[in-house]
Amino acid sequence: MEYRFVGRSGLMVSEIAYGNWITHGSQIEADAARACVRAALDAGITTFDTADMYADTRAESVLGEALHGERRQGLEILTKVYFPTGPGRNDRGLSRKHVLESIDGSLRRLRTDYVDIYQAHRFDKFTPLEETMEAFADVVRAGKALYIGVSEWTAEQIHAAAALARELRLPLISSQPQYNAIWRVPESAVMPAGDEEGLGLFAWSPMAQGVLTGKYVPGQQRPAGARGADPANDMFMGHLLKDELLERVMLLKPLAAEAGLTLAQLAIAWVLHNPSVSAAIVGASRPEQIVENVAASGQKLDEELVRRIDEALAPVIVKDPALTESYDQRP
Numbered sequence: 001m002e003y004r005f006v007g008r009s010g011l012m013v014s015e016i017a018y019g020n021w022i023t024h025g026s027q028i029e030a031d032a033a034r035a036c037v038r039a040a041l042d043a044g045i046t047t048f049d050t051a052d053m054y055a056d057t058r059a060e061s062v063l064g065e066a067l068h069g070e071r072r073q074g075l076e077i078l079t080k081v082y083f084p085t086g087p088g089r090n091d092r093g094l095s096r097k098h099v100l101e102s103i104d105g106s107l108r109r110l111r112t113d114y115v116d117i118y119q120a121h122r123f124d125k126f127t128p129l130e131e132t133m134e135a136f137a138d139v140v141r142a143g144k145a146l147y148i149g150v151s152e153w154t155a156e157q158i159h160a161a162a163a164l165a166r167e168l169r170l171p172l173i174s175s176q177p178q179y180n181a182i183w184r185v186p187e188s189a190v191m192p193a194g195d196e197e198g199l200g201l202f203a204w205s206p207m208a209q210g211v212l213t214g215k216y217v218p219g220q221q222r223p224a225g226a227r228g229a230d231p232a233n234d235m236f237m238g239h240l241l242k243d244e245l246l247e248r249v250m251l252l253k254p255l256a257a258e259a260g261l262t263l264a265q266l267a268i269a270w271v272l273h274n275p276s277v278s279a280a281i282v283g284a285s286r287p288e289q290i291v292e293n294v295a296a297s298g299q300k301l302d303e304e305l306v307r308r309i310d311e312a313l314a315p316v317i318v319k320d321p322a323l324t325e326s327y328d329q330r331p
Helices: 030-042 054-067 096-110 129-141 155-168 190-197 231-240 243-250 253-259 263-272 287-294 303-316
Strands: 003-005 012-014 016-019 047-049 076-081 115-120 145-150 172-175 200-204 277-282
Touching: 003 277, 012 016, 012 277, 016 030, 016 287, 030 054, 030 287, 054 076, 054 096, 076 096, 096 115, 096 129, 115 129, 115 172, 129 145, 129 155, 145 155, 155 172, 155 190, 172 190, 190 200, 243 303, 253 263, 253 303, 263 277, 263 287, 263 303, 277 287
Parallel strands: 016 047, 016 277, 047 076, 076 115, 115 145, 145 172, 172 200, 200 277
Antiparallel strands: 003 012
């Protein structure tokens, strides 16, 4: 495993991070989740990403239990706040009330005194940014988080937050957008903004929800048990499972073979090839997936191979910066 700094901060993370969106507390049982976390630790992963709303807060609890007893100083734990965690109108968003109450709930579930990076899961247009940043500053001053990050914020929102962070002397160090060889949305605006403000990028979905692993074959039924086989996931994956896109993914197979990599490893190595990226966040439902993914760490792709990947995927690459995710969750 290789390690990288998060932006211009002094914090180092494993360049492959383990994320438990969808899996822990929902898709797989607790024993399997613990086995995956154990495999991640054994493979050198020290960075773990979760969120309070994953599996209705259960994902944080499962991760906290799986990491319990590990040397806390040897881990980097990231969690997020914004989406609903209860029925009340204040159980969501980035108000001072929700931020300060949510960090305590996350720490309790994660069985730790602090998180390394506390992230705003989305931008809250219903709360003044000053209120949100001041609440985050109080979380840091209370020792409940060491650093602050954002997820799926636009370039303009990142610049505005960074300006306030400087005034408050708040360590805003990271941005977490979706990023992979198909979804290039962050490249034109979000990445340059992050680079300018000194933020490191945590890329979620580096394998495009598993599509870039080659498990979904054009014209064939989706494999049983796979994420894409569940109709409930079509809102996240439907656009990725069209035959035109899957046919383009099949063109990557010989490129991966030439590089001595699996398709999954090629997808992760492609993300890590970008110098703006601090870590690629991978999930897993089986320990052997972790072992395969970690083998992508340290793999260097030459520019000709990167060009050929771009050429193979060109017709299905998504770049429009207007697609940076936005949610209107509060009334």
